[in-house]
Amino acid sequence: MTSGIPLQFFLILAAIMFFVGVYGFLTRRNLITILMSVELILNSVNINFVAFNRYLFPHKLEGFFFSLFVITVAAAEAAVAIAIIINIYRRFTTINVEDVDVMKY
């Protein structure tokens, strides 16, 4: 089933994905692309949970359920974030984070 692939490969893959997401979070200036970087980060964490569950604790289902809940929270987060982004766009007609510097007016 998972023969021939050490656990470390999955962890390194998830680490690469996580740090690519962090890079995007630091350099991007558009709110939607920042949201996409966050999705990358959440997804890499899911890979970690699932790989640990399969390799180290195959008699339990904890990592499985945890990643299920992470996916749900990510969906809720994306919905609220996109509502906020659309509201920001309506007020400022831009979603560049450097141009949005007023919290209330």
Added chain:
Amino acid sequence: MTANQLMFILFSSVIVACSILTVTSRRILRAAVYLLFVLISTSGLYFMLNYQFLAAVQLTLYAGGIVVLIIFSILLTSHISQKFEAIEIRKSVFSALAVAAGLIVTIITILDFRFSATTQAAREINMQAVGNDLLSTGKDGFILPFEVVSILLLAAMVAAIVVAKKAGPSGAQTETIKEQ
């Protein structure tokens, strides 16, 4: 090289390449499509690990739901052919340095650590087991996070509608509140 290893190499190279393209592409719609490829390959990894239910959830919720939501909001907020201006060299170099340092530390730690697996027999995962665990109140049950997450989803749905709703005909939302 077995078929498994071949599949892992395929999926992981797609994931790495497309996630780098997601954060560097200067056209926002293309970035969203690269993100879609990353999420689909991740579900392929879940299939490889024999978690079919999780892979299906990943495909329907992430690849089907979140990416469509993101693409909709891209089309609402920016022009399709809009290109970002290039990032400042200084910013991208310093971010890359910080990220590379973190990545190296993480990889060294992963390679150093001795993981010890249990010797207990693997549990068979079918839909019945998943459903029983999700709704059981016993030792291995997950009913509390299940209920909490359902409340979170309801709250997020209401919040998204309230936040994205247009203000009343009299202008901004704050003014309508004052009038009442």
